[in-house]
Amino acid sequence: MNGADALIETLLANEVTACFANPGTSEMQFVSALDRQPAMRPVLCLFEGVATGAADGFGRIAERPACTLLHLGPGYGNGLANLHNARRAFTPIVNVIGDHATYHRQYDAPLNSDIPTLASPNSIWLKSADSPDAVAGVAAEAVAASYGPPGGPVSLILPADSAWLETKSEPVRAQKPTRAEPAxxxxxxxxxxxxxxxxxxxxxxxxxxxxxxxxxxxxxxxxxxxxxxxxxxxxxxxxxxxxxxxxxxxxxxxxxxxxxxxxxxxxxxxxxxxxxxxxxxxxxxxxxxxxxxxxxxxxxxxxxxxxxxxxxxLGAPRQGPVQPLVKPDAAPAGALTPQSAGIAIARHLPEGAIICDDSVTSGGGVAVPCAKAAPHEVLALTGGAIGQAIPLSIGAAVAAPDRKVLSLNGDGAAMYTVQGLWTIARENLDVTVVVFANHVYRILNIELMRTGAGTEAGPAASKLLDLGDPKIDWVSMAKGMGVPAVRCETAEDFEKVFAGAMAQRGPMFIEAAIG
Amino acid sequence: MNGADALIETLLANEVTACFANPGTSEMQFVSALDRQPAMRPVLCLFEGVATGAADGFGRIAERPACTLLHLGPGYGNGLANLHNARRAFTPIVNVIGDHATYHRQYDAPLNSDIPTLASPNSIWLKSADSPDAVAGVAAEAVAASYGPPGGPVSLILPADSAWLETKSEPVRAQKPTRAEPAxxxxxxxxxxxxxxxxxxxxxxxxxxxxxxxxxxxxxxxxxxxxxxxxxxxxxxxxxxxxxxxxxxxxxxxxxxxxxxxxxxxxxxxxxxxxxxxxxxxxxxxxxxxxxxxxxxxxxxxxxxxxxxxxxxLGAPRQGPVQPLVKPDAAPAGALTPQSAGIAIARHLPEGAIICDDSVTSGGGVAVPCAKAAPHEVLALTGGAIGQAIPLSIGAAVAAPDRKVLSLNGDGAAMYTVQGLWTIARENLDVTVVVFANHVYRILNIELMRTGAGTEAGPAASKLLDLGDPKIDWVSMAKGMGVPAVRCETAEDFEKVFAGAMAQRGPMFIEAAIG
Missing domain, CATH: 3.40.50.1220 (TPP-binding domain)
Structure with a gap:
C-alpha cells in the first residue's frame, strides 16, 4: 500500500466517498489508487472551479465533505473562487492538492508555487502530509477539521513522494465534532x-x-x-x-x-x-x-x-406557521421574463427538488412564486463569486441522485464555469440548467448608478457591461458539451419545455431568452 | 477628477494602453472613467483567467504592460493560474484589483478576502492605494516594478473609495528600469x-x-x-x-x-x-x-x-548560422495527425505570425516543420498551467494587430479558458484557433507510467483521464461564441481550411480531429 492508498482508505473510513477532480502528473498515484478503491466515486471536471463548486454542492446536501483533487498551486487557484463561496457557506470540503515530491520543491520547477500561502485565506485548516506514514493521520485530521463547526474547506497538500512511497499505516477514523448548546x-x-x-x-x-x-x-x-x-x-x-x-x-x-x-x-x-x-x-x-x-x-x-x-x-406553540401549497393555476403567457419563467417553475417544480441559484437579477422573479410551490431547497450564492450554480448542481446531484436538481443562472455567471455542463452530461446527472440570457451584466448597470459612477454607461464603459455583441448561442454551447438543449423565447415555450424537463430524468439545458 | 481618473491617466502616461477586464461593483468608477479616457482600450473577458492570460500575451509582444481589471479576491483567484504562467514568463502586467472601500473592509462583507495574501505568490510587487491622492504615485510605482528586470505581474489594489473620491493629483511618470550589463x-x-x-x-x-x-x-x-x-x-x-x-x-x-x-x-x-x-x-x-x-x-x-x-x-563571426526557408513542397494527405497538420501549418504560416502554444502532446508535430517555415515567433507555456493559448492569443493580437496570430491548443487545455473565444469574436481579432481534439489527457496516460503509478489506467483512473464520453463538439462551442468554425478530419481538409484561414483576416476556429 502506498500513501495514495492510505489517503483514500482513510477518506472512505470517514465517509468521504466522492472526489471531484482535475488531476495532473503529480496526482497520478491518487488516480491510480482509485482503481483499487471502488467505493470512492471519481468525477472528472474540465476546470477546477467546477470541481470545487461541485464539492460545495455535495457538502451542502450530504452534510459531509467530498474531496477535490487539484493540481498544485495553479489548479488550486482555478478552484479558488468557488472555495471562497464555500468558505462563506461553511461547507465541509477536503481539498487534496497535489504537490511536487518533497525533495523536488527546492528546485522551483515551473509548476512550483507557494501553495500554503495561496490556500490559507480560504482554508479553515491546512497541512502538508510530508511522508507516506503521515498521510492517514493528516487525512483524518483534515476531515474532522472540515466540520468546524461551523465547517469549511480544508487543504491537504499531498507531495508526490508521500503518495508513491510505501506505508503500512492503517486507516484512521476521525471524531466528528459537534455543536455546543448555547449556555x-x-x-x-x-x-x-x-x-x-x-x-x-x-x-x-x-x-x-x-x-x-x-x-x-x-x-x-x-x-x-x-x-x-x-x-x-x-x-x-x-x-x-x-x-x-x-x-x-x-x-x-x-x-x-x-x-x-x-x-x-x-x-x-x-x-x-x-x-x-x-x-x-x-x-x-x-x-x-x-x-x-x-x-x-x-x-x-x-x-x-x-x-x-x-x-x-417564551411559551411559544410547538409548531409555527408553514406555507400552504399554492401552485399558480394558469400557465404563463406572453413575453418570457424572470417572472413568467418563475410561474412555470413554481407550477412544475417537483417535491424535494434542489435549486442551485446564481441567477443574479433574475432570481427575484423565481423566488416569489416558489414560496408556495412544492417543498424544495435552495442553495444560494454565499460569497458573491459568480460561476457557482452549474458546479453546485453537479455536487448536489451526486449527493442526492433521487432528487431533481435545478440550476438557475444569469448568463454572465453561467459563462464562468460553463465547462460544468460537460460533467453533467458525462455523469448523466438529473440536472436541468436554466440560463437567463439577457446578454448584459444587468446588475452592473444598476451598480454603476448606485456607486455614483454615472447615470448611464458611455461607449467605453458599455463595452465592459454588455454581453450582446456577439450574442452567445447557449444552445450550441450546451449541445457542444453533450447536454440536450432548447431555447425558449416565450412564456408558453418555457412552460412547455420546463414541464417536460421536470417530468423526465437526466441532463437538460434551457436558454431562457429574456434579453 | 477622481482616483479612478488619476489611475488611468498615470497608466496612460506610462504607456499602459490596454485593459483586459471583468469588472464588478467595486470597479464601477474605473469602468466609468474609461469613458473619459479613450486612449485606454477596454477589452471585456468573460472570465478572469482570459483577462490575465491576455495581459500576458500583450506584455510578451508589446514589451510593456497591459493592465487587468479584476473584482476583489475571487476575481484575482480566477486569474491566478495564468498569472502563474506570466510570472514564469517574466511578463510585465499591472493587475488592478478592485477592493471594498477602505472603511468597509473591517466588516468582512461576503466578497471580502485577504487579497494581499492571495496575490503575493504571483506578484513581484504589491501595494494598496489607500487614498485617492496616493493612486497616481502607486500606479507609477506599479508600472516601473512590473519591468523588473526581469519583469513580472504586479498587483495594485484599488479600494472603491480611493477610486470614487476626488483628487487633484497629476499623472506620475515612472522611470523604466534597464538591465545591467554583466561585469x-x-x-x-x-x-x-x-x-x-x-x-x-x-x-x-x-x-x-x-x-x-x-x-x-x-x-x-x-x-x-x-x-x-x-x-x-x-x-x-x-x-x-x-x-x-x-x-x-x-x-x-x-x-x-x-x-x-x-x-x-x-x-x-x-x-x-x-x-x-x-x-x-x-x-x-x-x-x-x-x-x-x-x-x-x-x-x-x-x-x-x-x-x-x-x-x-572568442573571436566569433559577426553573424551566426540562420535557418533556410524550406516549406514542405507537398500538401499533407491521409490521416490528420499533429505531424500532418504541422506540415500544412509550415506551408501556410505567414511571415511575422505569432504562435501561442499550449498544444501539449501535439506540439512536437508542429515545431519540427515550422523550424524552416516563414519567420515567426512562438510564445510557450512557461508555467505549466494549461489554459493559456486562447487568452495569450487575444493579448498578442491586441498588441500586434497587423500580425496573424495562431493559437495551438490541446483539447483539455483549450477547455480551461474556452470563454476567450467570445472575446476573439467580440474584438474581431485576427486569430486562428486550432484545437487538437484527441479527446483524452494524453500526457497523463504517459505520466501514469512514468510516475510508476501503473502501466495502464483501470476503469476508475480512466474516468479521470478520458475526455471522450461525451465527445466535445468544438465547432458547436466556437460557433456558440460567435467564431466561424470548421472541423477537419483529414490532412487534406486541414490543409485547405488552414490555408484559407491564413489568407483571410479575422477570427477562425479549426477543430483538428486527431482522436
Whole structure:
C-alpha cells in the first residue's frame, strides 16, 4: 500500500466517498489508487472551479465533505473562487492538492508555487502530509477539521513522494465534532431583552436555516416575533409545509427601510448584517441607529437547540406557521421574463427538488412564486463569486441522485464555469440548467448608478457591461458539451419545455431568452 | 477628477494602453472613467483567467504592460493560474484589483478576502492605494516594478473609495528600469572555462531568447559551441532567417541523455535546469554528473550584451548560422495527425505570425516543420498551467494587430479558458484557433507510467483521464461564441481550411480531429 492508498482508505473510513477532480502528473498515484478503491466515486471536471463548486454542492446536501483533487498551486487557484463561496457557506470540503515530491520543491520547477500561502485565506485548516506514514493521520485530521463547526474547506497538500512511497499505516477514523448548546443564560438574556423591546427582529443564518432550524424559527414567529433570514443562505428549505422567514434586503437602503423602528436585533447562527458593497454616503452596517443587538447562538453553536429553548421559555406553540401549497393555476403567457419563467417553475417544480441559484437579477422573479410551490431547497450564492450554480448542481446531484436538481443562472455567471455542463452530461446527472440570457451584466448597470459612477454607461464603459455583441448561442454551447438543449423565447415555450424537463430524468439545458 | 481618473491617466502616461477586464461593483468608477479616457482600450473577458492570460500575451509582444481589471479576491483567484504562467514568463502586467472601500473592509462583507495574501505568490510587487491622492504615485510605482528586470505581474489594489473620491493629483511618470550589463570579469571567466572544457553547452532563456539574443547566440554557435534553449520560452523567434538553438528535452532522462559527456554548462538569462516533475528514482537536476556550471548573465542582466561581448572575446563571426526557408513542397494527405497538420501549418504560416502554444502532446508535430517555415515567433507555456493559448492569443493580437496570430491548443487545455473565444469574436481579432481534439489527457496516460503509478489506467483512473464520453463538439462551442468554425478530419481538409484561414483576416476556429 502506498500513501495514495492510505489517503483514500482513510477518506472512505470517514465517509468521504466522492472526489471531484482535475488531476495532473503529480496526482497520478491518487488516480491510480482509485482503481483499487471502488467505493470512492471519481468525477472528472474540465476546470477546477467546477470541481470545487461541485464539492460545495455535495457538502451542502450530504452534510459531509467530498474531496477535490487539484493540481498544485495553479489548479488550486482555478478552484479558488468557488472555495471562497464555500468558505462563506461553511461547507465541509477536503481539498487534496497535489504537490511536487518533497525533495523536488527546492528546485522551483515551473509548476512550483507557494501553495500554503495561496490556500490559507480560504482554508479553515491546512497541512502538508510530508511522508507516506503521515498521510492517514493528516487525512483524518483534515476531515474532522472540515466540520468546524461551523465547517469549511480544508487543504491537504499531498507531495508526490508521500503518495508513491510505501506505508503500512492503517486507516484512521476521525471524531466528528459537534455543536455546543448555547449556555442557558444566553437564552434567558435574549428572553429578557425581548420583553423590553418594542420592535424586535430575529436574523437567522447558517445552521439556523436548515430544516430543523426553520421549524424552530417558525415557533418564534408563532410567538409573534418577526424572523428574517440572511440575504444569501447556504441551504434553506422553501415552499409548502415550511416556515417562510422574511429576507434581509440586498441593497442597504432597502434593508434599513425594512428595519425602520426596530430596536432589537437577535442574531441566530449569523452575525451583524453589513452591506454587500460600500457606496458613497451610504451605511456599511445594516442595523438601524439606536437598535440593540444580541446573539442567541453563534455560528459554531447549536442554533436549533437555542431557538427551541427560547421558544419554550417564551411559551411559544410547538409548531409555527408553514406555507400552504399554492401552485399558480394558469400557465404563463406572453413575453418570457424572470417572472413568467418563475410561474412555470413554481407550477412544475417537483417535491424535494434542489435549486442551485446564481441567477443574479433574475432570481427575484423565481423566488416569489416558489414560496408556495412544492417543498424544495435552495442553495444560494454565499460569497458573491459568480460561476457557482452549474458546479453546485453537479455536487448536489451526486449527493442526492433521487432528487431533481435545478440550476438557475444569469448568463454572465453561467459563462464562468460553463465547462460544468460537460460533467453533467458525462455523469448523466438529473440536472436541468436554466440560463437567463439577457446578454448584459444587468446588475452592473444598476451598480454603476448606485456607486455614483454615472447615470448611464458611455461607449467605453458599455463595452465592459454588455454581453450582446456577439450574442452567445447557449444552445450550441450546451449541445457542444453533450447536454440536450432548447431555447425558449416565450412564456408558453418555457412552460412547455420546463414541464417536460421536470417530468423526465437526466441532463437538460434551457436558454431562457429574456434579453 | 477622481482616483479612478488619476489611475488611468498615470497608466496612460506610462504607456499602459490596454485593459483586459471583468469588472464588478467595486470597479464601477474605473469602468466609468474609461469613458473619459479613450486612449485606454477596454477589452471585456468573460472570465478572469482570459483577462490575465491576455495581459500576458500583450506584455510578451508589446514589451510593456497591459493592465487587468479584476473584482476583489475571487476575481484575482480566477486569474491566478495564468498569472502563474506570466510570472514564469517574466511578463510585465499591472493587475488592478478592485477592493471594498477602505472603511468597509473591517466588516468582512461576503466578497471580502485577504487579497494581499492571495496575490503575493504571483506578484513581484504589491501595494494598496489607500487614498485617492496616493493612486497616481502607486500606479507609477506599479508600472516601473512590473519591468523588473526581469519583469513580472504586479498587483495594485484599488479600494472603491480611493477610486470614487476626488483628487487633484497629476499623472506620475515612472522611470523604466534597464538591465545591467554583466561585469567584464564574468565574460572573461566564461571564456576561460570554455577553453578548458571538452564539451561545453550554452543554455539560454528569457531575454536571451528574444530576436537580438538569438542573433548573439547564433554567433556562439558559429564559434563552434552548442546552444540549447530552455524547454519553455516566453517568446522566441523561429523559422527562416533566425538562428535555431537546440531545446532542453522535457523528460529528464532524455535531457540527460542529450547532455551526456557535457562537462560545462553556461547559463545565459536562465538558471540550472530541473525536471518539470519528480519521478521515483529519477534525477531532479538536469546537469550531468561532474559537469561544471557557470553563469554568463543572470535573468536580470543584459544577456544580449553579455553574449556579444563573449562572442567578441572568442573571436566569433559577426553573424551566426540562420535557418533556410524550406516549406514542405507537398500538401499533407491521409490521416490528420499533429505531424500532418504541422506540415500544412509550415506551408501556410505567414511571415511575422505569432504562435501561442499550449498544444501539449501535439506540439512536437508542429515545431519540427515550422523550424524552416516563414519567420515567426512562438510564445510557450512557461508555467505549466494549461489554459493559456486562447487568452495569450487575444493579448498578442491586441498588441500586434497587423500580425496573424495562431493559437495551438490541446483539447483539455483549450477547455480551461474556452470563454476567450467570445472575446476573439467580440474584438474581431485576427486569430486562428486550432484545437487538437484527441479527446483524452494524453500526457497523463504517459505520466501514469512514468510516475510508476501503473502501466495502464483501470476503469476508475480512466474516468479521470478520458475526455471522450461525451465527445466535445468544438465547432458547436466556437460557433456558440460567435467564431466561424470548421472541423477537419483529414490532412487534406486541414490543409485547405488552414490555408484559407491564413489568407483571410479575422477570427477562425479549426477543430483538428486527431482522436
Amino acid at each position: 442557558g443564560d444566553k437564552v434567558d438574556a435574549v428572553a429578557r431583552a425581548l420583553r423590553e423591546a418594542k420592535k424586535p427582529v430575529f436574523l437567522i443564518g447558517g445552521q439556523a436555516c436548515l430544516a430543523p432550524g426553520m421549524a424552530a424559527a417558525g415557533r418564534l414567529a408563532a410567538a409573534g416575533y418577526r424572523v428574517l433570514a440572511d440575504t444569501f443562505v447556504a441551504r434553506q428549505p422553501r415552499g409548502a409545509g415550511h416556515f417562510q422567514p422574511g429576507r434581509m434586503q440586498y441593497f442597504g437602503e432597502a434593508a434599513l427601510a425594512d428595519l425602520e423602528g426596530v430596536d432589537l436585533m437577535v442574531f441566530v447562527g449569523t452575525v451583524t448584517p453589513v452591506a454587500f458593497f460600500a457606496y458613497p454616503g451610504r451605511p456599511s452596517v445594516l442595523v438601524p441607529e439606536g437598535c440593540q443587538t444580541t446573539e442567541l447562538a453563534s455560528r459554531s453553536e447549536d442554533a436549533v437547540a437555542a431557538m427551541n429553548a427560547l421558544a419554550d421559555a | 567584464g570579469d564574468k565574460v572573461d571567466a566564461v571564456a576561460r572555462a570554455l577553453r578548458e572544457a571538452k564539451k561545453p553547452v550554452f543554455l539560454i532563456g528569457g531575454q536571451a531568447c528574444l530576436a537580438p539574443g538569438m542573433a548573439a547566440a547564433g554567433r556562439l554557435a558559429a564559434a563552434g559551441y552548442r546552444v540549447l534553449a530552455d524547454t519553455f520560452v516566453a517568446r522566441q523567434p523561429r523559422g527562416a532567417g533566425h538562428f535555431q538553438p537546440g531545446r532542453m528535452q522535457y523528460f529528464g532522462e532524455a535531457a540527460l541523455a542529450d547532455l551526456e559527456g557535457v562537462d560545462l554548462m553556461v547559463f545565459v538569462g536562465t538558471v540550472t535546469p530541473v525536471a518539470f516533475f519528480a519521478y521515483p528514482g529519477r534525477p531532479s537536476v538536469l546537469v550531468p554528473e561532474g559537469c561544471q556550471t557557470t553563469e554568463l548573465a543572470s535573468r536580470s542582466e543584459d544577456a544580449v550584451a553579455a553574449m556579444n561581448a563573449l562572442a567578441d572575446a
